[in-house]
Amino acid sequence: MSAAMDTLHNAQVMNRAALTRRLVAKLTDQAVIGGIGNTNFDLWAAGRRPENFYMLGSMGLAVPIALGVAIAQPRRTVIALEGDGSLLMQLGCLSTVAARGPRKLIIVVWDNGIYQITGGQRTPAAAARTDIVAIARASGIAESHWAADEAEFEALADRALRTPGPWFIAARVDDKPAVTQTERDPVRIRDAFMRGIGSRA
Amino acid sequence: MDGTPSATWHGIVAAILRQNDVRLVTYVPDRVLAPLIAAVEADPFFTAFPTAREEEAVGIVSGGWMGGMRGIVLMQTSGFATLPNALASLACACQIPLVMMVSERGTLGEFNLGQAMVCRTMRPVLDALGIEHHTITRLDETEFIVDRTIRQAVATQAPACLILSPLLTGGKRFSA
Numbered sequence: 001m002s003a004a005m006d007t008l009h010n011a012q013v014m015n016r017a018a019l020t021r022r023l024v025a026k027l028t029d030q031a032v033i034g035g036i037g038n039t040n041f042d043l044w045a046a047g048r049r050p051e052n053f054y055m056l057g058s059m060g061l062a063v064p065i066a067l068g069v070a071i072a073q074p075r076r077t078v079i080a081l082e083g084d085g086s087l088l089m090q091l092g093c094l095s096t097v098a099a100r101g102p103r104k105l106i107i108v109v110w111d112n113g114i115y116q117i118t119g120g121q122r123t124p125a126a127a128a129r130t131d132i133v134a135i136a137r138a139s140g141i142a143e144s145h146w147a148a149d150e151a152e153f154e155a156l157a158d159r160a161l162r163t164p165g166p167w168f169i170a171a172r173v174d175d176k177p178a179v180t181q182t183e184r185d186p187v188r189i190r191d192a193f194m195r196g197i198g199s200r201a
Numbered sequence: 202m203d204g205t206p207s208a209t210w211h212g213i214v215a216a217i218l219r220q221n222d223v224r225l226v227t228y229v230p231d232r233v234l235a236p237l238i239a240a241v242e243a244d245p246f247f248t249a250f251p252t253a254r255e256e257e258a259v260g261i262v263s264g265g266w267m268g269g270m271r272g273i274v275l276m277q278t279s280g281f282a283t284l285p286n287a288l289a290s291l292a293c294a295c296q297i298p299l300v301m302m303v304s305e306r307g308t309l310g311e312f313n314l315g316q317a318m319v320c321r322t323m324r325p326v327l328d329a330l331g332i333e334h335h336t337i338t339r340l341d342e343t344e345f346i347v348d349r350t351i352r353q354a355v356a357t358q359a360p361a362c363l364i365l366s367p368l369l370t371g372g373k374r375f376s377a
Contacts, residue, residue: 031268053267058256064258064259064261065261065291067260068263068272071225071261071264071265071268072225072266090254090257092252093253096250099250186294194269197268199267199268
């Protein structure tokens with residue numbers, strides 16, 4: 001068994017909303033792309049930021065959208081928050097990220113092993129005990145890590161915010177539903193995000 | 202043809218992209234698009250690279266535009282057929298001027314039935330989503346159509362699609 005698999009099996013199951021709040025508390029001007037479903041509901045609940053983009057569709061595209069922002073604004077750190085089911089739809093994007101090597105891109109994946117918003121069905125990756133951190137590392141993202149507990153998540157986030165990436169941080173999370181839902185006005189969300197990251201005055 | 206870049210469809214397209222400050226080019230490769238891909242990859246003005254799937258290319262160019270950098274996605278017909286969800290729920294819903302260029306397979310001498318079938322879905326999907334699209338068939342109309350389509354997409358914050366007909370590019374020929 002690989003070291004990464006050991007870490008997966010040893011990782012504590014944490015709470016997504018609590019981890020999201022811990023991450024958001026560290027942020028200043030970083031852009032955050034929130035993947036669809038509970039990932040961006042919890043981002044919304046952690047406090048509105050003009051630098052947040054809340055996806056309302058296009059499942060699996062949080063990482064590509066974040067990569068696009070990172071290419072357009074190489075001095076700004078960009079964070080993709082994504083669920084394991086969403087990432088599983090678009091695994092090829094990890095090779096694209098590795099090939100581009102954006103130094104200020106951080107991918108954070110909440111792994112609960114289920115399609116929570118559609119009724120909690122298990123993902124095929126959960127059934128197969130697929131290790132998404134091992135996939136990210138094998139795709140060429142050297143800084144790919146499981147966060148074993150809250151303290152390690154905080155430590156990894158701090159390192160990722162300060163040292164060159166790209167980074168891939170995954171945390172096992174529980175099946176607690178999001179505490180609220182995102183406002184559903186995509187044009188307003190997009191325009192606020194563009195103003196928040198200075199693309200539009 | 203006098204052999205200068207502007208005398209080829211791909212030379213014209215690269216020049217118009219540059220004039221309109223379209224710097225980010227993401228693509229899934231295609232034989233017909235190969236000279237345009239080679240041209241933008243060789244020119245440091247452009248940030249051009251392949252993705253594993255067309256949806257990814259759409260996400261990157263959408264993110265790039267939100268970050269202040271104009272872009273375009275290059276693909277072939279079968280690649281376009283993978284896109285309706287991303288177009289509807291990202292580019293259309295968020296009003297993002299996603300410019301696409303599709304090399305048209307499946308018509309005018311196609312040899313692969315799969316390509317011919319998927320080609321029939323392209324324009325109905327674009328029409329259903331209300332996405333403006335133009336098919337370029339003539340070299341002398343290429344500059345006008347590409348330039349005006351990019352300008353309108355940006356000005357109206359609407360996705361747009363440019364279809365490269367085999368009448369323009371010569372298409373891909375059966376060589377068994």
